[in-house]
Amino acid sequence: MNKPHSKRQPLQLGYSTNVHPGENMEAVYRSLEEYTVPIRKRVFGSESCGLELRLGIGAAKDLSTRRARLEFREFLEESGLVLFSVNAYPLSDFHARRVKETVYQPSWVSPQRARWTSRIARIVDEIAPAGLKVSISTLGGCFRGHGHGPAVFRKLAANYLQTLEALLEIEKANGRPMVLAVEPEPETTFETARDVISFFEEYLCPLALERWKKRGSRARIEADLRKVFTVNIDTCHLSVLFEGQVSNLRELQKAGLELGKVHVTNAVALKNPYRSPAAFKDLRAMDEPKYFHQFCGADEEGRAIWRGTDLDQLPKRLLEGEHPDVVEIRSHFHVPLYLKKYRRLHTTRDDTERALGEVIKRRSCSHLVFETYTWPILAGGTQRRRKLIDGISREYRWLLESIEKLSAR
Numbered sequence: 001m002n003k004p005h006s007k008r009q010p011l012q013l014g015y016s017t018n019v020h021p022g023e024n025m026e027a028v029y030r031s032l033e034e035y036t037v038p039i040r041k042r043v044f045g046s047e048s049c050g051l052e053l054r055l056g057i058g059a060a061k062d063l064s065t066r067r068a069r070l071e072f073r074e075f076l077e078e079s080g081l082v083l084f085s086v087n088a089y090p091l092s093d094f095h096a097r098r099v100k101e102t103v104y105q106p107s108w109v110s111p112q113r114a115r116w117t118s119r120i121a122r123i124v125d126e127i128a129p130a131g132l133k134v135s136i137s138t139l140g141g142c143f144r145g146h147g148h149g150p151a152v153f154r155k156l157a158a159n160y161l162q163t164l165e166a167l168l169e170i171e172k173a174n175g176r177p178m179v180l181a182v183e184p185e186p187e188t189t190f191e192t193a194r195d196v197i198s199f200f201e202e203y204l205c206p207l208a209l210e211r212w213k214k215r216g217s218r219a220r221i222e223a224d225l226r227k228v229f230t231v232n233i234d235t236c237h238l239s240v241l242f243e244g245q246v247s248n249l250r251e252l253q254k255a256g257l258e259l260g261k262v263h264v265t266n267a268v269a270l271k272n273p274y275r276s277p278a279a280f281k282d283l284r285a286m287d288e289p290k291y292f293h294q295f296c297g298a299d300e301e302g303r304a305i306w307r308g309t310d311l312d313q314l315p316k317r318l319l320e321g322e323h324p325d326v327v328e329i330r331s332h333f334h335v336p337l338y339l340k341k342y343r344r345l346h347t348t349r350d351d352t353e354r355a356l357g358e359v360i361k362r363r364s365c366s367h368l369v370f371e372t373y374t375w376p377i378l379a380g381g382t383q384r385r386r387k388l389i390d391g392i393s394r395e396y397r398w399l400l401e402s403i404e405k406l407s408a409r
Contacts, residue, residue, distance in 0.1 A: 011403065012084040012133075014050030015039075015392055016263070016371040021095045022054050025062035029075065037079050038389055043396045044080075051076070052085040052137075052369040055120050056092060069126045076127070083128045085135045085261060085367055088120050089183065094373070099290050100310070104188065107142030109152060114159040117180070118166035125176050133177040135261045135367045137232050140182050140196070141189025145309070148189065156189065157203040160229065161211060167228040181232035181260035181367075186240050186294040186332060187309055193248040196231050197255045204229065230260025234371070235355045236267040239348035240296055240330045242304045245355035253364060261367040262359055264399060266337055269346040270329040273297075273318055279344040280318065286333050287311035288377060293333045297326035334372045336391055338398040353402065360406040368403075370395050 020031035040049045063069050076083055090103045091113070106112045117138060128134050141156050160180070167178045184190040190199065208225045215221050231252055238245055252259055270276060270283045286293060287310070295314060297306035306323050308314065311331060315322050335342045340349050359365050372378075372395060379387035 011368055012050050012082070012366055013368050013399065013403075014052050014082075014085065015396065016052040016054060016087050016369050016373065018054035018087050018094055018371065018373045019375050019388070019392070023056060023058040023093050023095070025059050025068070025072070028053075028059050032075075032079065032081065034385065035388060035392070036081060039393050039396065040080055042389070042393045043400075046080075048080040048082050050085075050369075051081045051083050052087055052371075053083055053124075054087040054094065055124070056088075056090065056094070057116060058093075060116070060120050060123055063123050063127075066126070069123060073127045082132070083124065083134070084132055085137070085369055086120060086124050087137045087371075088117050089137050089139050091116055095376075097290065100292050101143055101145070103292070104139055104143040104146070107146060108139060108159050109142050109147065109155045111159055111162070113139075114162040117163045121163070121167055121170060121178055125170050125174055125178065128176075131175060131177075133179070133366070135179050135181045135230070135232070137181050137183055137261060137263070139188065140184045140191075141199075144187050144189065152189070153199060153203045154207075156199070157207045160204060161208060164208075164225065164228045165212075168224055179228050179230045179258065179260045181230050183232040183234055183237075183263070185234065185237045186296070186307070187292070191241060192238070192243055193231065193233070193251045193255075193257075197251065197257060200229065200255070200257060226256060226258065230258040232261040232263060233259060233355070234263035234265055235352045236263070236265035236332060236334055236348065238355075239267045239269075239351040240294060240332045242296060242298045242302050242330065245351050246358045249355065249358050249362075249364065253362070259359070259365040261369060262355065262365050264337060264352060264356060264368055264370045265372065266335050266339065266347040266349050266352055267330050268333050268335055268342055269348055270331075271327070271346055273326060273329055274321075274324075276344070282343045282345050283329065283331065284311065284314060286331065287314070290377065291374070293331050295329055295331040297323060297329045299325045300327050334374045335378070336372055336375075337370055337395045356402060357406050360403060361409075368399070370399055 022028040170176050170178055190196045212221045270279050273280055293311045295308050296304040299305050335347050339347050375388050
């Protein structure tokens with residue numbers, strides 16, 4: 001089987017450490033030692049494996065000295081962990097008792113987001129292996145409930161440009177290719193590939209042409225912009241919206257926007273809600289106090305006709321005839337990749353496999369990350385550490401086997 005980071009395998013593959021606590025470097029070290037290294041050894045033996053590191057404000061502060069960065073780099077090398085991607089979303093505590101809308105703060109409406117993301121990029125440049133391309137996942141604009149429209153888009157463009165310029169400076173100074181990977185998500189500014197494309201063409205590119213004139217011709221400016229402004233497609237997010245995975249990927253390609261990263265993830269799905277009271281009960285039970293679990297309902301033609309920000313908005317009266325045209329409900333609750341069913345619910349694994357097949361077929365992305373950050377909730381109870389190591393290892397194997405099968409076609 002091809003392994004990530006080998007000469008035979010062009011893909012960089014890993015899992016996101018946002019599943020583990022990591023609000024400071026003490027917690028990051030502990031999580032990598034207790035979970036990530038044992039998972040690497042179980043799946044890859046003595047070989048190295050990829051890593052998407054969640055790096056928030058607290059951990060970034062702990063890496064403010066060159067000595068701290070050098071020590072962490074040495075730790076990763078000795079541990080057989082290859083840092084190729086960063087999850088800078090969110091910047092705050094992702095394992096607080098209540099995260100919900102705070103996951104979007106500060107948004108890209110604020111210059112603070114640009115400053116911190118630029119700082120994280122400079123830190124990672126000194127930690128990742130020399131010359132290796134690094135992708136940085138980030139919020140797609142802001143939470144729609146906090147504002148939407150031209151005034152917001154102009155602020156987003158200005159702040160994105162600040163960080164994008166920092167990435168270009170890093171590559172010029174140190175030879176490090178680095179991209180910002182903007183992540184569409186339900187209820188944020190960018191929900192789909194079309195949203196990102198429209199923003200790029202109507203706001204970001206015109207502003208770059210105005211502010212980056214010293215870089216040279218229009219063609220040069222656009223080329224520089226497209227080099228560092230990329231998209232991170234999360235397959236769960238598109239599935240929740242009943243969006244076509246393949247069509248979104250091809251729209252990006254047609255628009256000339258790079259697919260900087262793919263988060264390979266599954267959502268949960270309730271089919272035939274009016275005839276599935278037990279499964280409906282399972283879906284309602286997934287309403288928990290930590291994370292947002294956006295949902296959409298679709299009609300027989302697969303059109304999203306009804307939606308909500310969180311599962312607590314799922315009406316108890318649904319089974320009594322409310323929204324009679326809805327034949328399927330999907331929710332943004334990440335479940336393990338290898339599952340086609342979770343309890344009495346289905347998953348969107350078929351969607352995920354279609355996206356993966358398109359990426360492998362077209363070789364359109366070199367960074368694949370799986371991100372079941374809900375494992376601590378799913379595992380629950382006793383023996384949580386063992387359950388997480390077993391579950392994430394199993395996801396790794398499923399993804400490696402899927403890539404191998406798709407590559408052989």
